[in-house]
Amino acid sequence: MAGANKKYVNRVAQATIAVALLVLGLKYLAYAITGSVALFSDALESVVNVVASLVALWAINVSYRPADSDHPFGHHKAEYFSAVVEGVLITLAALLILREAWDAYLSPRVMDMPLEGMAINAVATAINAAWATFLLRKGRERRSPALVADGRHIMTDVVTSVGVLAGLGVATATGWHILDPLMAALVALNILREGVRVITDSLSGLMDQAMDAEEMDQVRDIISQNAGGALEVHDLKTRLAARAMFIEFHMVVSESMTVGEAHIICDRIEEALIKAFEGAQVLIHVEPETEAKQTGVPVV
Template sequence: MEAKRRVRRLAGWSIIIAFAVMGLKFVAWRMTGSVALYSDALESIVNVIAASAAFWAISVSHKPADQDHQYGHHKAEYFSAVLEGVLIVVAALLILAEVWRSFEAYAPLEQAWEGIAVNGLAAGINAIWAFILIRAGHQHSSPALAADGRHIMTDVVTSVGVLAGLIGAVVTGWYALDPLLAMLVALNILYQGWKVITSSLDGLMDRAVAVEQHLHIRDVISANSKGALEVHDLKTRIAGRATFIEFHMVVDAQMTVGESHAICDRIEDALQLEIPSVRVVIHVEPEDEAKLPVGTAAIPFA
């Protein structure tokens, strides 16, 4: 329960911080008239919308299972992440349109150093917040929080690149760097948006756990299956914070329901200790009716 409150609280703070950073970046743009800073400020609008979407998705995903959603609402966070990816792409296209117009006529920047300082402050705030969100997203298995953090970190990287380029433009007087930097920012944003979208769609398609975790799950099952004859057909899928595991367990045909149930409880308890958000389904089969699916192998017992 405390973890849920913390994730929701972080999502709420993301909206406030996104508004603050957006304000700073637009101030920097207005001070300088820089197209590159405009592109950076425009992306911050996406951050505000994405943070709001993440807050909604996290609120929905933490709702308990109900009659219409009997497996819970865990996948709601993926919709937020997909929306964020789409918005990132839209922002990049808007930036490219502005770059195209600015190439026709570019001029020296006004209040360049002041604007650079303001944008640097915004980038510093974003860097700290992105680190917090990414760490919390992995810690609490929150795709929406992690996606928001990764996008903000992308924003930080582009901001640093823009600032470095603008400093070079001011020092050298080569102000054509301004629209060129904006174009590079847009291309990088397009790439990051594509990564966010594909990653989220992967989650919506019931992606299995990583190979390392799959092997760890096999080891846990193997170590706690004493009394069973065989375990096979292990399948996993990830849905937001929840990890679903199912497999077949073969027992002696003469074993009682109570004895086989005790083995199942032992395996489930062990998996719960390793993966707090796990959901386990075990299909118990008597040995005289067990059939190993084609192309699969039984899990060796410890």
């Protein structure tokens, strides 16, 4: 299953690079025939998309390496590093765009062939929108932070592209060429916001973030329904590492229960959790009732 998932995610990452190159070519063409600094900012963000997609492909390949003596829990977190790198690149692109926008504000430029440039950019934006939607859906399904980060970044690119096209449309219709650098500046600020968000989300993953509240409730229900024979469960902890998740807890049993009987209960709980959460790694600490010091998840 893991091998098939790796191949699928790998193919998606490779396709993302191809899409990013196509969109970059279209957006650069739009900038080249118009000289618009706003379209330049859009094209520059696409350069970031290409680089980020390459980094994501590398991170995905690393994340699927099997556990070894140096990394006994696997390499899943490599994808978070990819997302951090992407966030840094997004932020850098925003700063470069702001500098270009300032220069254009001081010396406003008249666009050449604005309608043709906007039409080309609109085609690139439509391609990006379709691909970003696909990446976000598949990234969440496969629990791939790299694909989700890529999808979020591309979707931000789509939003800013729509804003650029709207602003350039107004500038072309009214002759207010100052709107060109102003739109570029707005694009840069939006990109900067997204870059900070990508970095923050990725750092949360590196800090062993727990499952969300809904998933935690599901874990508790599964444990409760499959722990028949045990007395209680407590000290439930979870952490996420990209597509992998780790679940650990203490299970209290009667003093008279044998090790074999306790093991059967543990196996039953573990199988139910892995069935519900693909890739979950479950650690259960069994303790006798005389050692239990706190009340936890009740057993049905």
